Amino acid sequence: MPAHDVTNQPPVLADYDVAQDATLLAGLHAFGAGWAEPELHEVGRLAGTAHVAEMARVVNEYPPVLRTYDRSGDRIDEVEFHPYWHDLLRLALSQGLHATAWRTPRRSAHTARTAKFLVWGQTEAGHLCPVSMTYAVVPALRHAPSLASRFEPLLESPDYDPGLRDPETKLGLLAGMSVTEKQGGSDLRSNTTTATPTGDGTFRILGHKWFTSAPMSDLFLVLAQAPEGLSCFHVPRVLPGGERNAIRLQRLKDKLGNRSNASAEVGYEGAVGWLVGEEGHGIRTIMEMVSATRLDAMTASAAGMRWAAVQAVHHARHRRAFGALLVDQPLMANVLADLVVESEAATLLSLRLAAATDHAAAGDDAEAAFRRIALPVGKYWVCKRAPAHAAEALECLGGNGYVEESQMPRLYREAPLNSIWEGSGNVTALDVLRAMATRAGTVDAFIDEVVRVEGEDARLDRAVEELRKELVDGEALEARARRITERLALVLQASLLLRHGAPAVADAFMSSRLERDHGGAFGDLSPRADLRAILERAAVEVLGPAQGSPAPGPGGTRSAVPSRGAVPAAKG
Numbered sequence: 001m002p003a004h005d006v007t008n009q010p011p012v013l014a015d016y017d018v019a020q021d022a023t024l025l026a027g028l029h030a031f032g033a034g035w036a037e038p039e040l041h042e043v044g045r046l047a048g049t050a051h052v053a054e055m056a057r058v059v060n061e062y063p064p065v066l067r068t069y070d071r072s073g074d075r076i077d078e079v080e081f082h083p084y085w086h087d088l089l090r091l092a093l094s095q096g097l098h099a100t101a102w103r104t105p106r107r108s109a110h111t112a113r114t115a116k117f118l119v120w121g122q123t124e125a126g127h128l129c130p131v132s133m134t135y136a137v138v139p140a141l142r143h144a145p146s147l148a149s150r151f152e153p154l155l156e157s158p159d160y161d162p163g164l165r166d167p168e169t170k171l172g173l174l175a176g177m178s179v180t181e182k183q184g185g186s187d188l189r190s191n192t193t194t195a196t197p198t199g200d201g202t203f204r205i206l207g208h209k210w211f212t213s214a215p216m217s218d219l220f221l222v223l224a225q226a227p228e229g230l231s232c233f234h235v236p237r238v239l240p241g242g243e244r245n246a247i248r249l250q251r252l253k254d255k256l257g258n259r260s261n262a263s264a265e266v267g268y269e270g271a272v273g274w275l276v277g278e279e280g281h282g283i284r285t286i287m288e289m290v291s292a293t294r295l296d297a298m299t300a301s302a303a304g305m306r307w308a309a310v311q312a313v314h315h316a317r318h319r320r321a322f323g324a325l326l327v328d329q330p331l332m333a334n335v336l337a338d339l340v341v342e343s344e345a346a347t348l349l350s351l352r353l354a355a356a357t358d359h360a361a362a363g364d365d366a367e368a369a370f371r372r373i374a375l376p377v378g379k380y381w382v383c384k385r386a387p388a389h390a391a392e393a394l395e396c397l398g399g400n401g402y403v404e405e406s407q408m409p410r411l412y413r414e415a416p417l418n419s420i421w422e423g424s425g426n427v428t429a430l431d432v433l434r435a436m437a438t439r440a441g442t443v444d445a446f447i448d449e450v451v452r453v454e455g456e457d458a459r460l461d462r463a464v465e466e467l468r469k470e471l472v473d474g475e476a477l478e479a480r481a482r483r484i485t486e487r488l489a490l491v492l493q494a495s496l497l498l499r500h501g502a503p504a505v506a507d508a509f510m511s512s513r514l515e516r517d518h519g520g521a522f523g524d525l526s527p528r529a530d531l532r533a534i535l536e537r538a539a540v541e542v543l544g545p546a547q548g549s550p551a552p553g554p555g556g557t558r559s560a561v562p563s564r565g566a567v568p569a570a571k572g
């Protein structure tokens, strides 16, 4: 007789297709990337494997380590990662989650990429940081056509080629961004790092950056004060010919979450840099990169919400309390459905913004104007909702949700980050006002998009009317920036749900978010909401072990994860 029986513990959710997501697939087709559905399911089946979940756990358990010097005392400034980190990056790049969308001739390539990001984003967030920056660097780098022609093909390569070598001898490259300084990350004009022209077309970069993530990347965009003002520079870790650039990694941040990823304090001690864009217009240039990373910050938050909602629904479908499954208890059904509603609205908004990126890249001015305002709107709101969403989803698992093995604590620690980087909440909301004030047609393009469904739902029509009044009121605009941004986000999400979402989800969204028949916590949908239909959206089917699941990790066995002491550290 065993000492105790294990009962009423839900099975681990593994070996399922993460792309089993009706809203994701509806958006994919609606925004012209239906051709990518087979690929999306491949990514989904891989993302749902138990092995990838294990890799995700391990890379956060064995965070990167800075190696400043080698055994002889020479500076090396390298970071060691667990081998699974490299495996995750290899998988992400092989799926084209980085820069390939910029060169794919297929229609809606950014939408297809964002859909994959929504799926793979449900594995592990840390390694997506360099993937995302490698995606985002391309439009900024194009401001220096000669650099772009040399490096873009390597940034778009599906090959992951770690290690510090002359970038042009590598099979593929990763990029990062190094702009934040101690005295100010939002106020970039306060940057003190200097760039001195050498006379041969290069500049010497001297200064210190307070945050630089993925410091083992091959190249960085760095902001520095040049003679003509703040400018953007391409600064590689290794110079042409193989000599290391004068970039010193001083310390890695001890972070709340995102622990698999290294974020360094960096000294530029006369590093060689090449100008990107016009001298004195560095902020304009770097904003191209920031905009693209904002799309990914929003998408990563949406991915986290979907993962959380699926995990919570799975748990509630298998856990009983007071004689019934949790999912059948009306109050829990309300909480879960509310989480699903939030997640589906975030998914559609991310895909719509990716579609705007596709159209803007193809020269559509109205879509570019729409994207200019809707991107900060979406980034602000989706990232803002993520921490509360993660906390509530965690609670659905009860005490298990507070324990690391559930993976919920990792999600919870990660959740605030997307709202901080690439423009913290206030800064992003203020950018919405800037978009309205400085670019003609942004508000019109935004409203045109929302009123495509005018007359179909009186609640949305009323909310748009209220919003119009908000927008013409010029009083205390800055202090109202969050209010305006939130309302913009809600009407856009409502309009998208009406067009592409499930009727039950759209209806619950209108009542709770637009008509405000809802309190401050999740789980307060109207009792008239069709909770059953909403919950079905996040109930996934387990498929069993996937064919072609990822190559076994270090040690060659799927189950043998080496202990900390035995981990063969590999340099990134």
Ligand SMILES: Cc1cc2nc3c(=O)[nH]c(=O)nc-3n(C[C@H](O)[C@H](O)[C@H](O)COP(=O)(O)OP(=O)(O)OC[C@H]3O[C@@H](n4cnc5c(N)ncnc54)[C@H](O)[C@@H]3O)c2cc1C
Pocket (backbone or CB within 6 Å): 176, 177, 178, 179, 180, 181, 182, 183, 184, 185, 186, 187, 211, 212, 213, 214, 255, 258, 263, 417, 420, 421, 422, 423, 424, 425, 426, 427
């Ligand atoms: C894990 C992590 C990784 C990072 N990686 C990188 C990286 O790779 N490269 C890089 O360059 N940076 C990176 N950063 C830095 C990040 O981009 C900055 O922290 C962020 O931009 C905010 O800047 P700050 O920390 O200086 O805060 P501040 O600029 O001091 O802002 C503090 C607060 O004030 C608010 N605020 C600022 N201005 C206003 C205003 N005018 N009105 C109202 N409120 C305002 C902000 O919204 C924020 O809430 C990273 C940060 C983290 C946490």
